[in-house]
Amino acid sequence: xxxxxxxxxxxxxxxxxxxxxxxxxxxxxxxxxxxxxxxxxxxxxxxxxxxxxxxxxxxxxxxxxxxxxxxxxxxxxxxxxxxxxxxxxxxxxxxxxxxxxxxxxxxxxxxxxxxxxxxxxxxxxxxxxxxxxxxxxxxxxxxxxxxxxxxxxxxxxxxxxxxxxxxxxxxxxxxxxxxxxxxxxxxxxxxxxxxxxxxxxxxxxxxxxxxxxxxxxxxxxxxxxxxxxxxxxxxxxxxxxxxxxxxxxxxxxxxxxxxxxxxxxxxxxxxxxxxxxxxxxxxxxxxxxxxxxxxxxxxxxxxxxxxxxxxxxxxxxxxxxxxxxxxxxxxxxxxxxxxxxxxxxxxxxxxxxxxxxxxxxxxxxxxxxxxxxxxxxxxxxxxxxxxxxxxxxxxxxxxxxxxxxxxxxxxxxx
Numbered sequence: 001x002x003x004x005x006x007x008x009x010x011x012x013x014x015x016x017x018x019x020x021x022x023x024x025x026x027x028x029x030x031x032x033x034x035x036x037x038x039x040x041x042x043x044x045x046x047x048x049x050x051x052x053x054x055x056x057x058x059x060x061x062x063x064x065x066x067x068x069x070x071x072x073x074x075x076x077x078x079x080x081x082x083x084x085x086x087x088x089x090x091x092x093x094x095x096x097x098x099x100x101x102x103x104x105x106x107x108x109x110x111x112x113x114x115x116x117x118x119x120x121x122x123x124x125x126x127x128x129x130x131x132x133x134x135x136x137x138x139x140x141x142x143x144x145x146x147x148x149x150x151x152x153x154x155x156x157x158x159x160x161x162x163x164x165x166x167x168x169x170x171x172x173x174x175x176x177x178x179x180x181x182x183x184x185x186x187x188x189x190x191x192x193x194x195x196x197x198x199x200x201x202x203x204x205x206x207x208x209x210x211x212x213x214x215x216x217x218x219x220x221x222x223x224x225x226x227x228x229x230x231x232x233x234x235x236x237x238x239x240x241x242x243x244x245x246x247x248x249x250x251x252x253x254x255x256x257x258x259x260x261x262x263x264x265x266x267x268x269x270x271x272x273x274x275x276x277x278x279x280x281x282x283x284x285x286x287x288x289x290x291x292x293x294x295x296x297x298x299x300x301x302x303x304x305x306x307x308x309x310x311x312x313x314x315x316x317x318x319x320x321x322x323x324x325x326x327x328x329x330x331x332x333x334x335x336x337x338x339x340x341x342x343x344x345x346x347x348x349x350x351x352x353x354x355x356x357x358x359x360x361x362x363x364x365x366x367x368x369x370x371x372x373x374x375x376x377x378x379x380x381x382x383x384x385x386x387x388x389x390x391x392x393x394x395x396x397x398x399x400x401x402x403x404x405x406x407x408x409x410x411x412x413x414x
Contacts, residue, residue: 029143029147029169029173029267029268029269029270037150037268037269037388037389038268038388038389039312040268040312040313040314040347040388040389041263041267041268041269041270041305041309041312041313041314041345042268042269042270042313042314042316042384042385042388042389043259043263043269043270043271043272043301043313043314043315043316043345044143044168044269044270044271044272044315044316044317044318044381045271045272045273045274045294045297045315045316045317045318045342046122046125046126046166046168046271046272046273046274046318046319047273047274047277047290047294047317047318047319048118048122048273048274048275048277048319048320049118049275049276049277049278049279049290049319049320050118050121050277050278050319050320050321050322050323050335050336050339051277051290051319051322051323051339051340052277052279052283052287052322052323052333052339053106053319053322053323053338053339053340053371054069054322054323054325054333054340054371055069055072055087055283055287055323055333056086056087056090056104056287056291056340056342057080057084057085057086057087057104057106057340057353058073058074058077058084058085058086058087059083059084059106059357059360060073060075060077060083060084060085061082061083061084062083062359062360064325064360064361064362065360068325068326068327068360069326069327070327071284071327071331072283072284072327072331072333074087074088076088078091078094080097080353081352081353083353083357084104084106084353087287087288087291088288089287089288089291089292089295090291090294090295092240092295092296092299093295093298093299093344096298096302096344096350097350097351098351099350099351100348100349100350100351101302101310101344101345101346101348101350102342102343102344102348102350102351103342103343103344103348103349103350103351103352103353103354103412104340104341104342104343104352104353104354105340105341105343105353105354105355105375105377105380106338106340106353106354106355106357106371107338107355107356107357107358107371107372107373107374107375108338108339108340108341108355108373108374108375108376108377108380109321109322109337109338109339109373109375109376109377110124110125110320110321110376110377110378111124111130111131111376112124112125112131112320112321113131113337114367116321116335116336116337118278118320118335120135121320121321122167122320123135123138123167124320125168125318125319125320125377126141126142126166126167126168127140127141127142127167128141128142128145128168128378128381128400128401128402128404129401129402129403130402130403130404132403133402133403139170139171140170140171140172141166141167141168141169141170141171142168142378142381142400142401143168143169143269143271144168144169144170144171144172144173145171145399145400146269146385146391146400147169147171147173147269148171148172148173148399149391149395149399149400166271166272166273168271169271235260235264235303235304235305235306235307235308235309235310237302237303237304237305237306237307237310238303239300239303239304240296240299240300240303242296243292243296248289248293249292249293249296249297252274252293252296252297252300253300255272255297256297256300256301256304257300257304259272259301259304260300260301260304260305261304263305263309263313264304264305264306264309274290274293274294274297274317275290276289276290276293277290277319279323279332279333280328280330280332280333280334281328281330281331281332282330282331282332283327283331283332283333284331286332294317294342298315298317298344301313301315302344307346310345310346311346311347312346312347313345313346313347314343314344314345314347314348314384314388314413315342315343315344315345316341316342316343316380316381316384317341317342317343317344318341318342318377318381319339319340319341320339321335321336321337321338321339322336322337322338322339322340322370322371323335323336323339323370324336324369324370325360325365325369325370325371326369336366336369336370336371337366337367337370337371337372337373338358338366338370338371338372338373338374339371341377341380343380343384343412346414347387347388347413347414348384348412348413348414349411349412349413349414354380354410354412355374355375356374356375357374358371358372358373358374359372376404378401378404379401379404379405379406379407380410380412381401382396382397382400382401382404382406383406383409383410383412383413384412384413385400386406386409387409387412387413388413393406
């Protein structure tokens, strides 16, 4: 069942439905021992609801910005490079910026234009295609197509907070799903009984084995969530303290901890989603909650992986589109076009805001309302994959992201 069909069936298909917390999903891919993807880890975060990149990394050096956003500008926000300032809710990530483990790409987008629908925007982001391919004809996501190009690779879904699988990993490469709040607890005696009952039953044997795998995964995730909540780390890093304000980070703890544990083993590619980015009104109070969850997820992932594995990790956080250059009458922003991509990890060349800045003069805006796109978000993902795994450019442009022209290497991977 597709995300939009499920919501339409519930009768709640609305502007913010695509960003609903039921639709958080984590999907995981791992090798079978041969590790064709090597030791690098690749994490994709889908920020559902259209994150306002102009608020997250504020171009306060642009003279138009203050006039466009009188209630959203933060004059005292931490400075990044003399032109851009980082939203105050992201301040805990500043040490990563200083060490070159955090970067951003501004004015980037998918090829999606004009209609500004959450569903279509997310579908195109996760399909990895262009406007020349009808979305209803796309049957797989770009991460799944990547897996299909790798020999000896097995892919597995970690878990989904809710019921919906992420389209980014949909396709012929095998994917499993697991919901962290639904733990299947099987005692050793129960596992032995299942094994004996279904040993000679080819029809149900695989289902029984999967049930036992899910039970083990669930118990591991629960144990790690409890352990890290007590201040213990999976890796050798220290767990960041939960924010004192009510930022609703508890729901991402199990998600991130489980992902980190799998990445310490065979998993090399992980994708999950964070919601809460549809800020049509009251953005000054709503956006910090989502940003706190984002920065906390990154810091917790780093601590869970430990220095050695984090040093080989690339995190890309991307959203379906940006938001309008000007704030609206309800102190929020509406659906736009170009947005922001966040990059983190020890493998990236951070400490920099990448991308060609288009300017904020009205004549420079897309349709005189949105930040003008100057790059394709798929190209940044493609260069990250090539930099980490050495994947051939022809495969990236012809299979993973069909129709893409990657252009020159921007050097985002160390």
